[in-house]
């Protein structure tokens with residue numbers, strides 16, 4: 016089970032996450048809401064201390080190709096996590112500009128329409144999906160970092176029908192992660208608030224979480 020630790024907010028947190036076996040680190044760029052946002056220069060510094068093969072996921076709320084590329088130039092991660100829906104053709108243009116960078120589309124799982132949305136992203140060429148619990152339809156969009164779970168039965172349908180790897184995010188905690196894995200059977204897990212105390216990465220929670228999933 017792959018494990019992405021999100022909301023990394025310092026080079027020390029990055030080292031801690033890597034020490035406990037993270038396969039990927041999440042770096043949250045500017046967002047309309049959410050607790051995990053860091054400045055782009057800090058994100059770049061974290062990318063630079065992250066050892067291969069640990070992946071660095073740059074979370075962006077940008078939805079234009081120019082905006083996404085500009086964000087990526089400031090951070091330099093090896094994976095772009097698109098937390099909002101992007102217009103058709105965006106993945107093709109991003110891939111042409113950044114052939115070695117992986118593209119991960121977040122699907123905010125609300126209902127069965129989310130299954131269609133996920134399969135459309137797969138058809139259009141993303142490398143992976145990440146299922147989260149935001150709500151892009153609100154006036155102030157929620158694009159992740161909610162600490163809430165969503166309907167895992169819908170997520171399970173997406174995993175069953177997707178031809179690319181699927182990460183599960185949203186409200187994962189020590190007490191619910193086994194049920195999440197058994198129900199959804201994702202390729203990987205993505206966690207932010209569940210391994211934090213007062214906003215800081217908590218080594219004891221992280222260690223317990225890793226032990227529960229591996």
Ligand SMILES: O=C(O)c1ccccc1N[C@@H]1O[C@H](COP(=O)(O)O)[C@@H](O)[C@H]1O
Pocket residue numbers: 021022041043046048049050051052074098147157158159160161162163184185186187205206207208209
């Ligand atoms: O953390 C944030 O501030 C954030 C804001 C906007 C988009 C994504 C964000 N974080 C991501 O949200 C998931 C779920 O968080 P949680 O585990 O439910 O607290 C997290 O894995 C990050 O990828």
